[in-house]
Amino acid sequence: MTAQPDSLDLPVGFDPTEPDVNLAAIPHEELGVLRRAAPVHWVEQTAEASAGFVAEGAKGYWAITRHADIAAISKDSKHFSTSVNGAIIRFAPDMTRDQVEMQSVMMINQDDPGHGNLRRIISRGFTPRAIGGLRDALAAAAVRIAEDAREKGTGCFVEDVASELPLQAIADLLGVPQEDRRKLFHWSNQMLSYDDPEIEGDPEAASVEILNYFMPIAEERKANPQDDIVSKLVTVGEDGEGLTSDEFGFFVILLTVAGNETSRNSITHGMKAFFDHPDQWELYKKERPATAVDEIIRWATPVSVFQRTALADVMVGDVEVKKDQRVGIFYASGNFDDEVFEDPFTFDIMRDPNPHLAFGGHGAHYCIGANLARLTVGLMFEAIADTIPDISLVEDPRRLRHSWINGIKEMQVKYA
Template structure:
């Protein structure tokens, strides 16, 4: 493999999916150097870090323009070939990777187009807007419980609760079952972190069994919820999700709707602690630009991958057919050519063309509007009800290769 020119400030063996590296923080300094000297950089991986994939590494794409271009290019890049996830557990097999092709994020047209059209029924602006008042009430209830505690862990007691309750409302899942979704998704996503116990495969199987039970119940007793919309035929001829497709959709929603929004809210609160002037500005003026700056700053998913299905130029580098590329949203969101003072947390930033929702191609996050609504409601509620919230200890980061996660943030609520 012929790599792009060496970047002098990049250490030998640099792999931005290394969970030990990511546990210390997103490597923004290294990404800045890559954008400057080698925006398409070959990452050579050890056998355990490329488990389940063909080839010996991948191209790290760090510039905003290149990440956006590849995101939109379904003609030359595939999500199905190797899936969208760039790093798995060391014991992941090729067969297991291929089995995940049924999940929406791992599909290409026409399958992706068909499934996305069906799933979109549950994420229309009308469906999302209908949740506003309920989510406001839920956010107030969450804060009530936090106030009663006095102090605690912001992640589990505040940040995780609104996304989980929103998912439960959206799908018609009993609220008492939201804890199961939280535990299962944590187990699935935290295989690299020694603080979490459990078997990711078993957790995925639990969600699948649970989803099948939900589907069977809705077939017998249809309701006005997303489950019924997804599993029943529609007069417009778009069809319905099969049993496996629905099960993997529930897995995707439990992970994407829980992990990502939870981490956006947590990173946002942590950023406000680190930038108290911005917290004062938010409390007094409530700029509408806050939400996208929190999401840019957090970039909960640092990267997804694509696989070249043709020889194609990315920047000045030819990516060969069959080679993987890592789309580094975290780097793109700090590109100096796009963002003024990108390392500054500025809730008045405008414009803010961040790529935290996966660029603007076929795989743009289907739940983006719901995520924005949850972030806005949660920080409005916190500013109204907990204006003097204080940090009691350092944020404890998740050990993970592509999730920018915080697993603990000690705070004083009152």
């Protein structure tokens, strides 16, 4: 094993998945120490912190902090699994092993062949043509969102602006009436509520609500197919496959969190970055560079870490990871690796190239909705720059207390 916390310039017992650590901020200083001195570093955990994952006496995981190692593990499905323990590195303390294994119905927690089969079906809804078909409606929606905010004068940017376009994109994608889109917002918040005592909700109950809402939609589309994405997903295609109603329901659970939370937080963190770097906001308003969206997403890195489990003894860097051990692949560290990014802590909307890992690297689990996320983030900032260009921060943001989501739950602003 590599050096332990008492021989590094780190707090004793430092664990970058601790919710209280991330409530303050992503621990970039500590992650930088690990990148330089111990890029594959064993983090010992309590039984509570690793609930549901591994046998008693084997608590902990390897923290992987270098860009190169994170990218390599993301592409290595031969040696690393998502299905053994899932992709989520830390659940609620009372999560049981049975509950962890129930998560395997979602694509993010599957290995091939099941993962590949589901991905092929779901990709029907995320073709360039399908995403391009949403552009005009989403562009108009982004302008309406910004205009409504301007009329309001002041408010919470997260609820008024950042969450709205991702919700409308998901609603359009799934044929959800726009008046129901706020249900998605509340369900998404509740599913991630287990680390933050200020957010009321039951993650399991929220998941059931989503299944109860969407499984009947799947059944109806099977019986009466339409020219929409839901029908393409749940009816048998040329490959002879389609999503079952429960597979569709669990896909929506994933989309509600992955699509809403990640885009919402990218937009919020991006706006905060522009507040902190007014020269970049002036540059954006003037130039609208195509490179801006990926820099916003890199800077935000809304999912700070996922995990894999070793299927065999395997070398990562100069450390041997043993079979059945977990590894935490810290995108929030890799995206600020100065071996890859020049001046990584400089917010630079002209940054090019920008090989960030915010969409999960480029392996089998690369985010299937990456193009929709880029479109949503880009259109929202276009509308903000055109409609509320003098937006300003009123109060410091309030962060989400969470182990793997880099979230902001409240940011009070003045729109005009």
